[in-house]
Amino acid sequence: MHPYDVYDPWDHAAELGYDVITGPRTRPEHNAETHHDIRLIILDPERTWRQHRFDVAHECAHIVRGDQPIPEGIELRKRELACDRIAAERLIDRERLIRSMLEHPDPATWCLDLDITSRALRVYLEQHPDIADEVEQRRTRPCGERCRVSSA
Ligand SMILES: [Zn+2]
Numbered sequence: 001m002h003p004y005d006v007y008d009p010w011d012h013a014a015e016l017g018y019d020v021i022t023g024p025r026t027r028p029e030h031n032a033e034t035h036h037d038i039r040l041i042i043l044d045p046e047r048t049w050r051q052h053r054f055d056v057a058h059e060c061a062h063i064v065r066g067d068q069p070i071p072e073g074i075e076l077r078k079r080e081l082a083c084d085r086i087a088a089e090r091l092i093d094r095e096r097l098i099r100s101m102l103e104h105p106d107p108a109t110w111c112l113d114l115d116i117t118s119r120a121l122r123v124y125l126e127q128h129p130d131i132a133d134e135v136e137q138r139r140t141r142p143c144g145e146r147c148r149v150s151s152a
Pocket of ligand 1: 058062079080083
């Protein structure tokens with residue numbers, strides 16, 4: 001049995017009935033574009049695997065919310081941040097992040113460990129300012145038994 005229940009944005013898109021491809025977008029400055037009429041998410045081919053992972057999770061958030069196109073402006077920026085937050089919540093397992101933070105001092109390593117972008121990490125930590133305290137508490141706790149094999 002696999003000990004991790006890892007969120008897969010591509011599976012989520014498929015469950016929602018959307019195909020995901022890379023290719024030219026109507027607005028090339030956008031990292032990703034969702035066409036509800038043909039149930040298609042188009043990703044920027046120039047972005048990396050981890051960026052795509054975040055982009056698909058972000059687009060799934062729009063789909064689940066039922067977002068329709070709105071003009072540029074404060075409402076759009078709020079909506080984009082909301083979808084970034086939803087994506088980060090889905091992509092980041094709190095316990096795995098804490099374990100990575102206990103193991104390494106470098107946030108870039110946390111991103112590699114969890115297969116997430118620095119944007120996802122930043123948005124998540126803004127929403128969970130208590131994590132730093134929890135890491136500090138665990139760091140000072142005695143570690144106890146490392147492992148035990150039971151035949152029971
Ligand atoms: Zn968006």
